[in-house]
Amino acid sequence: MQRSRIIVLVVIFLMVSIVIGMRLYKLQIVEWREYAQRAANTHRSIMYSPGPRGKILDRNGTVLAQSVPMMRATFLLSELEQCRWVARRLRSLLGKDSEMYPWDEHVLWLSLEAIRETFRRQLKSGDVPASIVWLKNIDPMTSSRIAKALRSRPENFPGVDLGINDDGVGVLSLDPSLLFAGEVGVRRLSKWHPEYTADQLWEKVQTQYDKVRDDSDEDLTDKEDLAKARQRRDRIFRVKRHLLISDLNPDLVIEICMNPDRWPGIHLEEVDMREYPRNPMWGQLLGRTTLSNLKNQSDFKKNEEVLIDQMSLKDIRTVSAIQKDARHSADQVGQEGLESYLEDQLRGRPGAKIRIVDYRRKQVGLAGTMLEAIPGKDVSLTVDVEFSEYCVDLLRDEFQYNPPLDDGPASGAMVFLDVQSGEVIGLSPIPLQGVEVFADSSLYEERKNEQSAGWFLDRCLGWPIDPGSTFKPIVALIALSEGVLSPGETIDCQGYFDLKDRRANRCENHSRGPIGLEEALAKSCNVFFYKLGQRLGLEKLIAGAEDFGFWQATIESDWRNVDDGQSDGLPSEKYGQKPNSNPVGAAIGRGFIVTPIQMAKAAMILARRGDFSPVKMFQVSDSATKTTKGRGRPVLDNLKPDHFESVIQGMQEAVEYGSAKNSRLKDFNAAVKTGTVRVMKTVQGRTSSTEYKHAWMIGFAPADQPKVAFAIVLQNQEKSGGKIAPLVEDALDWLQVHRGMKFR
Amino acid sequence: MRIEVRDYLKSAFQGWIGTSGLILLTTLLLLWVGVVFVHSATVDSGMGFPGPYAVSQIKKIIVGIGALLAISTMSPRILERVTPIFFVGTMAVLSGMVVWKLIFGGVVRWIRLGPLQFQPSELAKISTVMILAMLLRGGLEQSRWKHVISILACGIAPFILIAAQPDLGTAMVLVPTVVAMVWVAQLGKRRLLLLFTAAIFLSGPLGYMLLKPYQVDRVYSFLGIGSVAAEDAGNHQVTQSIIALGSGGPAGKGLHQGSHHDLGYLFADHNDFIFAVIGEEWGLQGTILVILGFLLLIFSMLGVGWSSRDHFSRLLSVGIATQIFTQAVFNMAVTVGLLPVTGLPLPFVSYGGTSIVVSLMGVGLVIAVARNPIDENQLDGIRNRPSHL
Incomplete structure (x- = not known):
């Protein structure tokens, strides 16, 4: 009984095997041609997509920089170029009779290239033949072999046809439109993109093809080097997608999507372009992005980051494992400004999906997105773009009525800080320069050569100049802190610092006689501060000024602590230059240079009565990483409240009866200090002053409970510091009306 | 001393002529095909034989052949004695893995012991066959219900433990194996019906509980009712397998010429889909x-069962043959698109460690039966029921 059941098992096993066998018969006998065709013409590849770069936003969410998707065309050489393989396959069919067929694979391929040349000329003339004779007098045996191969594997010989006469002698002919279909497609692209000629487009393919054909490294003796060289060529041929056109015409995108079989080897890829909706606003600050250059790629290697689309990965899981350290060659990489500074935050991580196309170039299967790209993080600035643009307009209007006296562009800056938080709320430099300069080579060259104009520098952060008398409140506080000036002390001003030399170090700002600190600030007495400079000496003056944040990075962020001793601050930021001699001149703001943002910061510290606060430009998402520094600064620590009140009173008096008396600033209860710097020029080794002036004003409002601190400067014009008060008034008005700030 | 050595050598070579030799030769043939195609699937044509994967496969085959030879010297009586220990040991390891998974989560299929790692579920397949052969050797026509229940328990316990790993493919191989062994063991019709009814009622909810979402997706994708993701995960692999296999045609593209799998369209080409590689390159x-190789092997094994006068030996041969056949058929059916993806390797051919060694151990068990026939004086038929049952 048991044995009979074993027989039943045998029968069942046999039947199951027969089912499998029948299925195999169907696949491998009945339908094998179809599958062979599909296998030969199916192309599988991993398509990588760059991770969208994060946005840069202002404090109200207005977009300053964003990525916008764009279609580009790339090509895969192995799908585009068939004739090399046709030559190789035919050579193997011609047999080993070197007398009858003395051509090796290379010669056959060269003959195909010659046909291609002819075909190109015919393409241009529009007279394309349906067939071109390639090889004649092929002996009957070889003809039969070739015929069999063409019958069994026609997909291996696109456009190749064999004619056999009565004697069995064969003639191989070619349909160039099929054999060179890839080239035809590439050349046809120029119809949609007239900015390229067909030859220019094909040249891009030819360049890569030449690299594959360059077998000079075959002489390498080291096996490993040889293998690497071959692998490199193979990658260029089979793996790497080469760029054809970076911004495709939408009509062409539709055409390629609808008729993929007409565009063999040409791929559509979605990539991101960087867009600056407010361009040129903050052009120098925001900087720009480009595709990764050689330096970037070298940096990627150092950081152990990989260009994922240049790797030969078969498995999506491998892509997933390295995604966080991966970049895409179509990634926009920050090159300058905040785009460069915030690269780690903004950059996304590439995604990947499997793409399989059939012999008609249509996608097969439902691959879908296998690994989503990870977008970069958005970064919000503290700056108000609307307010800043308004201030830019104020500066432009001002220069329209009072053009700069030199040949350069109108140049100025307005910086506003929130006294409570230390945030930069207004940042208005002119001239503005956006990314348009990088798209126009002649404009770029023109501006690059105008070194003195400094188009590429941000006037708020990266353009240090003499601060003039606006530095006096700082000197006063340093003097009080160091004890070289007593509260209520007066200094006699006779119009000259040195009575023996009346040509230098003069003071013409007020009537002569003893003068106290408050009045000296209000009327901007030079002699008073010359004396303080003399008493302090250069070393104390510099050390004190450094406690107010001069000559160092100003903007602090989550990502770089400006006080860590290692930070370089923002890329567009400059730190100025310390005075190296003459503390007397330095005490009235001459002989050294600082930036408007540094002056605004000093005004903010003054407004906070010495409570030091970092200046922030980035809205902090993780406040735990931030540390607001306490004082720990000797000069600030030594100062007493009445010291600040004396200085602030002097600045308020400047509004009431001093250097800014003809303004409406008293309506805002503002405390300001003006400064007028005569621009010096050096001719034949002699330095002399010019009629050009830099007009400065720093201050804060309202004086008792300050909300904003500011620094404004107009360069190379005829006005003095006191005359630029209307700009501050208009800006404060705007903040009252549009942002609800109360100054009165 | 000389006589002892001669006796040992004589006993070592005894029994290899005939079915045992045929089984061994067929197995070696399948192993060789496996090594050749593992090499072809894993390296470029320019690289000489054997490539790194082929070398690794050969090492595992050597270990497996060693196990086969060692087992083939054992008498069925010895095998019968070690069966309970072996079964309890493998069940304990599998239970430990399930507990580990419940505590720490994740997928637990492998155990690493120093440089070696193995898959206990593969061992459990053999131990299940051995314990069932032992339990069923007394026949079932006169069996009591508790006997039936113990058989059911020994069949279901490893199924649940393996499926919980989760390794449903391997667990599924046990089902036809148990059915075939129970069938050959002459279970009474009424009890057979009850056993199957109970199995069906149990397997429904169990299968629902044990099936992971990706396994459900594979079934849905096979049935053509799946989501895009399911289609992508399962059907795509089978589609590529069919293209590779079909494109080989009657004569194949030639060794190392299988471009479809070589260009990476087919995942796991050296493992679960090696049959497609064979089809593409050898047609x-x-x-x-x-298939003929497997049929020759299986029929030889069933022949050993047929000629065996001992029920344990017979059921052991039937169980091992069915198990190998089932696994091979499942693998081939997946490759040709008759079944959803199960993740089962092709025995002796696919690249793998534990699978190769355990399959060869199974062959060793059958050869042990063939080389150590039961005394002819013992009557064919049902032996006395063991005292502990």
């Missing part, structure tokens, strides 16, 4: 050769 002649 129908290669796939039929492999």
Whole structure:
């Protein structure tokens, strides 16, 4: 009984095997041609997509920089170029009779290239033949072999046809439109993109093809080097997608999507372009992005980051494992400004999906997105773009009525800080320069050569100049802190610092006689501060000024602590230059240079009565990483409240009866200090002053409970510091009306 | 001393002529095909034989052949004695893995012991066959219900433990194996019906509980009712497998010429889909050769069961043959698109460690039966029921 059941098992096993066998018969006998065709013409590849770069936003969410998707065309050489393989396959069919067929694979391929040349000329003339004779007098045996191969594997010989006469002698002919279909497609692209000629487009393919054909490294003796060289060529041929056109015409995108079989080897890829909706606003600050250059790629290697689309990965899981350290060659990489500074935050991580196309170039299967790209993080600035643009307009209007006296562009800056938080709320430099300069080579060259104009520098952060008398409140506080000036002390001003030399170090700002600190600030007495400079000496003056944040990075962020001793601050930021001699001149703001943002910061510290606060430009998402520094600064620590009140009173008096008396600033209860710097020029080794002036004003409002601190400067014009008060008034008005700030 | 050595050598070579030799030769043939195609699937044509994967496969085959030879010297009586220990040991390891998974989560299929790692579920397949052969050796026509229940328990316990790993493919191989062994063991019709009814009622909810979402997706994708993701995960692999296999045609593209799998369209080409590689490179002649090889092996094993006068030996042969056949058929059916993806390797051919060694151990068990026939004086039929049952 048991044995009979074993027989039943045998029968069942046999039947199951027969089912499998029948299925195999169907696949491998009945339908094998179809599958062979599909296998030969199916192309599988991993398509990588760059991770969208994060946005840069202002404090109200207005977009300053964003990525916008764009279609580009790339090509895969192995799908585009068939004739090399046709030559190789035919050579193997011609047999080993070197007398009858003395051509090796290379010669056959060269003959195909010659046909291609002819075909190109015919393409241009529009007279394309349906067939071109390639090889004649092929002996009957070889003809039969070739015929069999063409019958069994026609997909291996696109456009190749064999004619056999009565004697069995064969003639191989070619349909160039099929054999060179890839080239035809590439050349046809120029119809949609007239900015390229067909030859220019094909040249891009030819360049890569030449690299594959360059077998000079075959002489390498080291096996490993040889293998690497071959692998490199193979990658260029089979793996790497080469760029054809970076911004495709939408009509062409539709055409390629609808008729993929007409565009063999040409791929559509979605990539991101960087867009600056407010361009040129903050052009120098925001900087720009480009595709990764050689330096970037070298940096990627150092950081152990990989260009994922240049790797030969078969498995999506491998892509997933390295995604966080991966970049895409179509990634926009920050090159300058905040785009460069915030690269780690903004950059996304590439995604990947499997793409399989059939012999008609249509996608097969439902691959879908296998690994989503990870977008970069958005970064919000503290700056108000609307307010800043308004201030830019104020500066432009001002220069329209009072053009700069030199040949350069109108140049100025307005910086506003929130006294409570230390945030930069207004940042208005002119001239503005956006990314348009990088798209126009002649404009770029023109501006690059105008070194003195400094188009590429941000006037708020990266353009240090003499601060003039606006530095006096700082000197006063340093003097009080160091004890070289007593509260209520007066200094006699006779119009000259040195009575023996009346040509230098003069003071013409007020009537002569003893003068106290408050009045000296209000009327901007030079002699008073010359004396303080003399008493302090250069070393104390510099050390004190450094406690107010001069000559160092100003903007602090989550990502770089400006006080860590290692930070370089923002890329567009400059730190100025310390005075190296003459503390007397330095005490009235001459002989050294600082930036408007540094002056605004000093005004903010003054407004906070010495409570030091970092200046922030980035809205902090993780406040735990931030540390607001306490004082720990000797000069600030030594100062007493009445010291600040004396200085602030002097600045308020400047509004009431001093250097800014003809303004409406008293309506805002503002405390300001003006400064007028005569621009010096050096001719034949002699330095002399010019009629050009830099007009400065720093201050804060309202004086008792300050909300904003500011620094404004107009360069190379005829006005003095006191005359630029209307700009501050208009800006404060705007903040009252549009942002609800109360100054009165 | 000389006589002892001669006796030992004599006993070592005894019994290899005939079915045992045929089984061994067929197994070696399948192993060789496996090494050749593992090499072809894993390296470029320019690289000489054997490539790194082929070398690794050969090492595992050597270990497996060693196990086969060692087991083949054992008498069925010895095998019968060690069966309970072996079964309890493998069940304990599998239970430990399930507990580990419940505590720490994740997928637990492998155990690493120093440089070695193995898959206990593969061992459990053999131990299940051995314990069932032992339990069923007394026949079932006169069996009591508690006997039936113990058989059911020994069949279901490893199924649940393996499926919980989760390794449903391996667990599924146990079902036809148990059915075939129970069938050959002459279970009474009424009890057979009850056993199957109970199995069906149990397997429904169990299968629902044990099936992971990706396994459900594979079934849905096979049935063509799946989501895009399911289609992508399962059907795509089978589609590529069919293209590779079909494109081989009757004569194949030639060794190392299988461009479809070589260009990476087919995942796991050296493992679960090696049959497709054989089909692409050797064509129908290669796939039929492999099927014939398996049939020759299986029928030889069933022949050993047929000629065995001992029920344990007979059921052991039937169980091992069915298990190998089932696994091979499942693998081939997936490759040709008759079943959803199960993740089962092709025995002796696919690249793998534990699978190769355990399959060879199974062959060793059958050869042990063939080389150590039961005394002819003992009557064919049902032996006395063991005292502990």
